[in-house]
Amino acid sequence: MSLNRFSSPATADADSPAPSSDATARAESRVDGMAPTVSVIVPVRNDPVGIQRCVAALRRQTYPGDRVEILVVDNDSTDGTFDVLTQLGVRALRERSTRNSYAARNRALAESTGAVVAFTDADCTPCPGWIEAGARGILERRADLVGGFVRFSFDGAPTGAQIWDASTNMQVETNIRTRGVAKTANLFVRREVVEAIGPFPVAAPSGGDVAWTRRATAAGFTLTFEPAAEVLHPARRLGALACKQLRVGRGQAALLDAGGAVRRALWLLLPPRPGELRDQLRAAGHRPSHALFLRVWTAAWVCRAATAAGILPALPQARPTELGS
Secondary structure (H helix, E strand, C coil), rough: CCEEEEEECCCCCCCCCCHHHHHHHHHEEEHCCCCCCCEEEEEEECCCHHHHHHHHHHHHHCCHHHEEEEEEEEECCCCCHHHHCCCCCEEEEECCCCCCHHHHHHHHHCCCCCEEEEECCCCEEEEHHHHHHHHHHHCCCCCCEEEEEEEEEEECCCHHHHHHHHCCCCCHHHHHHCCCCCCEEEEEHHHHHHHHHHCCCCCCCCCCCHHHHHHHHHHHCCCCEEEEEEEEEECHHHHHHHHHHHHHHHHHHHEEEEEEEHHHHHHHHCCCHHHHHHHHHHHCCCCCCCCHHHHHHHHEEEEEEEEHHHHHHHHHHHHHCCCCC
């Protein structure tokens, strides 16, 4: 099967048919007698449509349903999202004290009971074999953590920002191989890991999953990539992507000392190097025309600047450097 990160709008259809009874029977026969219980954790804030789509996809899994619990945590929504959750037949929880997706995940972790904990996001659509593939990765690879494949989908002809998003964000396989980290958009974790390393850090609005999985691998737990554990994620347009990068910048500022934050922000204000950007796009399987490449390059620079803009205001709260104060 091709692992192309880009899918057509049709591929991203959340109303794809449910798996056949034969597929479910095959899944049950493969894991009969040893299927670990799985707690699926999904944080959500102000996204009633997305969470309904996500939960519907979780209901269509090939994994035995009696071995799965779904915990959805509303992170102080203001649009009635929690009311929607109460009608979805999931464990609907609330995290109001801290408006932070990692605080919401911690709330669900404290309530979860599964031997394996699976994480995804409200704007993701897990494919039917997602839980089965993730659990199999834990068992057959004897892994402690498993990161899955994130396939980006488009709502029409891709924009420059969408191509940049899909080519640079959530590169799970590369992040696992080169950095020993993964993202909670698609992550499976043994219960023993959670008990050993504790909850997600909540000081930063972004990057808590990277810090958490890095803590796990630094402690000696194994993290592997499972391409069959696949979720779909919509590629973001420029406005949404710039907002995300602003949040990423704030998260980076919380993890850097003052000197490192300044150096990072100044570097991000530089325009992207065309050659390096083309290499990134090719590595992700995309070769845009010259006109489209210019739009991708522009979007990349805007997003770099947005990340820098998230870092700079946080400098007064950054950890002092040895040469600082």
